[in-house]
Amino acid sequence: MPVEGYRIAADETFIDERTIARLYGIDAAMAEMFRIPSLNVVKISFPRPVSQGSIHDRDIHAGQHHVPLASLCLPR
Template identity: 75%
Template sequence: MPDHTQNPPLLGDFAIEVRSKNAGPFWVTMETFMKDSVGYSIAADETFLNEQVIADLYGVDAAQVQFFRIPALNVVKISFPRPVTQGGIHDRDIHAGQHHVPLATLKVPERHLTDNTRVA
């Protein structure tokens, strides 16, 4: 676990992997594979990570964001329409392989941390 005494922890700090990929030419899917149930409880907490947060991060309509929370696997999957059609003239990431970066670098607010997630 990283030392968070100086910097607030990021969602990616609690994950084995945060990845994104295209889900066809019109959708992006992102997956957070959390290290344990503590990390999953942060990623799955709807007061921290929800449709509006994703809409704000990616400039999409919150009503079209879909969440799939899978506690048995410590995974949260998120899908939303691609802002630009895959392969279109303005598409800068044809495989959506870099879309995960804003999600992985999302700061986890202090109120979502417990003694189990802090490192002295």
């Protein structure tokens, strides 16, 4: 049985590739979403703007990539 958080995140009317594109300033074709119900996981993938570990990489472990998602208002 999916947990509530997964149910919300897996809902394509709440979040999809177009939403990710808007939040992260990328082309929607670059975003991929993987919904894995058996694990209650939604994985979002898109190319990094700079190479990981390069001199211009300010977030080597991508630990702050969740911040734009936090701006979404959850459905009631």
